[in-house]
Amino acid sequence: MKQPFSSWLVEQWYHSGPWQIVLRPLSWLFGFLSFLRRQAYCLGIFKSHKLPVPVIVVGNISVGGTGKTPFVIWLVEQLQQQGWRPGIVSRGYGGSSGHTQSVDGDSLPQVVGDEPSLLAQRTGVPLYVGRKRARAARYLLKEFPSCNLIITDDGLQHYALQRDMEIVIVDGEREFGNGQLLPAGPLREKPSRLSQVDAVIFNGGAPAAGAYLMHMVPGKFHNLLDPTRRVSADAFIGKRIHAVAGIGNPQRFFNQLLLMGLHVDSHSFPDHHEFTPLDLQFAADDVILMTEKDAVKCVAFAQANWWFLPISAEIDHALADKIFSKLASTNLKENN
Numbered sequence: 001m002k003q004p005f006s007s008w009l010v011e012q013w014y015h016s017g018p019w020q021i022v023l024r025p026l027s028w029l030f031g032f033l034s035f036l037r038r039q040a041y042c043l044g045i046f047k048s049h050k051l052p053v054p055v056i057v058v059g060n061i062s063v064g065g066t067g068k069t070p071f072v073i074w075l076v077e078q079l080q081q082q083g084w085r086p087g088i089v090s091r092g093y094g095g096s097s098g099h100t101q102s103v104d105g106d107s108l109p110q111v112v113g114d115e116p117s118l119l120a121q122r123t124g125v126p127l128y129v130g131r132k133r134a135r136a137a138r139y140l141l142k143e144f145p146s147c148n149l150i151i152t153d154d155g156l157q158h159y160a161l162q163r164d165m166e167i168v169i170v171d172g173e174r175e176f177g178n179g180q181l182l183p184a185g186p187l188r189e190k191p192s193r194l195s196q197v198d199a200v201i202f203n204g205g206a207p208a209a210g211a212y213l214m215h216m217v218p219g220k221f222h223n224l225l226d227p228t229r230r231v232s233a234d235a236f237i238g239k240r241i242h243a244v245a246g247i248g249n250p251q252r253f254f255n256q257l258l259l260m261g262l263h264v265d266s267h268s269f270p271d272h273h274e275f276t277p278l279d280l281q282f283a284a285d286d287v288i289l290m291t292e293k294d295a296v297k298c299v300a301f302a303q304a305n306w307w308f309l310p311i312s313a314e315i316d317h318a319l320a321d322k323i324f325s326k327l328a329s330t331n332l333k334e335n336n
Contacts, residue, residue: 065248172205
């Protein structure tokens with residue numbers, strides 16, 4: 001299979017090469033324009049919207065998957081245990097819809113995006129997608145007035161929506177690549193931005209001082225046609241296995257399967273890839289394993305030997321305590 005240009009480019013971001021010298025002036029321009037844009041919001045030149053409920057932004061400073069989706073699921077669960085009634089807003093990357101709309105477990109991922117579709121299925125909380133997150137949040141609060149907190153998925157650079165707390169997820173294995181801003185590197189903002197957020201979580205690897213460590217805990221494999229069928233990795237020993245991943249860091253999924261004792265033929269696709277049956281034309285009796293994020297896009301044409309691996313985030317409860325403390329102080333300020 002020929003490697004897509006987007007996948008090739010991502011690989012280059014995590015190495016040094018002469019071509020980066022050519023792109024570096026564009027990175028300087030990107031950084032300068034990003035700085036001007038943020039200053040425009042700080043000075044009130046661009047309008048920033050304040051919601052009547054607390055807002056927690058979950059994002060990153062780099063392009064590509066870092067583990068935001070499992071973290072948001074963890075965060076929703078922690079908040080619900082404390083009596084909060086959260087809702088989620090997202091940009092809806094990978095979806096074809098260009099307007100603000102609600103998402104539930106039956107929404108088509110091709111329309112609303114794969115990550116929102118997965119979040120809706122896993123959390124069951126109110127969820128809206130839209131290019132303008134402030135508008136999506138207002139629609140959500142109008143439709144679900146009992147919601148008393150908004151989580152924005154991947155909204156760190158979306159300054160049109162004011163926030164009470166910023167949480168950044170870092171891929172602990174790849175970290176910041178070559179350290180360059182787009183397009184010479186993977187960074188949307190410089191690493192110094194991390195000193196301004198409320199919490200930094202490293203997904204694997206060795207966390208920096210003051211950061212929290214997040215572990216991904218795999219569950220049992222679920223069958224795409226019948227999710228009630230669940231098996232352990234032992235069920236696939238001795239079989240021909242194809243592992244498919246269209247996520248920001250496919251190698252993380254392949255490494256997870258190897259740790260589970262599975263030797264696979266790996267197939268990487270670009271993040272948010274819209275799968276078709278042609279992408280998965282392997283031998284009829286071969287097993288196909290994929291991520292849960294990819295599975296939501298493949299269930300419509302799945303076969304009996306296709307399985308996905310759900311994962312859950314495991315994080316030091318000290319982070320949850322910090323979040324609850326910040327929310328308590330935020331509510332106190334707003335009520336005074």
